[in-house]
Amino acid sequence: MSVLPFDDRDGFIWFDGKLVPWRDAKIHALTHGLHYGSCVFEGERVYNGNIFKLREHSQRLLDSARILGFEVPFSVEEIDEASKATIAANNIVDGYVRPVAWRGSEMMGVAAQSSRIRVAIATWSWPSYWSPEARMRGIRLNISAWKRPHPETAPTKAKAAGLYMICTMSKHTAEKDGFEDSLMLDWRGQVAEATGANIFFVFGNELHTPAPDCFLDGITRQTVIGIAKARGIKVVERVIMPEEMAKADECFLTGTAAEVTPVREIGPYTFTPGEITRQLIADYDAMVRG
Ligand SMILES: Cc1ncc(COP(=O)(O)O)c(C=O)c1O
Secondary structure, eight states, X not given: OOOSOTTSOSSEEEETTXXXXXXXXXXXXXXXXXXXXXXXXXXXXXXXXXXXXXXXXXXXXHHHHHHTXXXXXXXXXXXXXXXXXXXXXXXXXXXXXXXXXXXXXXXXXXXXXXXXXXXXXXXXXXXXXXXXXXXXXXXXXXXXXXXXXXXXXSOTTSOBGGGGHHHXXXXXXXXXXXXXXXXXXXXXXXXXXXXXXXEEEEETTEEEEEOOSXXXXXXXXXXXXXXXHHTTOOEEEEOOOGGGGGGOSEEEEEETTTEXXXXXXXXXXXXXXXXXXXXXXXXXXXXXXX
């Protein structure tokens, strides 16, 4: 990972409708999205110069904004085209794309009905460093003290910046204690997801994953469910209690950044990344590069 700070790089960022030099994509300290969390974003991967599931991500950006009560002032087609133009301008072949939309500076109070909606799209190079063997060793997670909130407590269907506050706190604690990530339970105590990825378990020959009723139904999650079903693997979306992890054989995370990441430990529970995980990694890699 580069040590260059993200506000001091070469290249171009798409900013409110046009490409601007990277260092000029600035906002003011008095920005509603910064003070009150009125901000939504996306995370996308570029493989061989193509943004995987671009339309789905652009649509989710617009949907997330609507859930927070604002309209992104561009169509889904315009966001798609702007994203492609941004990776082209920066010569990105294998990388990451970060669209973000937020309420601007016209109003500085809880209510901000007439604030201008700002949009930016940035991209940077991010090749996959993991060799398949290294990946198969699996990562270690602790179990977070923070819980995914009830859907009447927070806009849980949106990829909203504010929802990541507890993810950052969870991940910082995990890293401080020597773990790679953190498993978050929901407010009922059910298994929910990791700090930036969904979670799956293999029980025997079946794939089980928590039903996404209070967290993001990730685009990768949906893709992996499709791949598993195409392989004839039975997929069960259900309530999963933490104690059940004792009986799971394999475990992995899914997400745009995580792709399919094997897990070997969550708190007191251990797993052995195995054949189903290996197959899904191979199929997912083939699909994203296909
Ligand atoms: C909290 C959280 N859950 C799940 C996901 C997985 O979503 P996707 O597969 O759409 O990237 C992400 C990543 O974007 C995330 O940040």
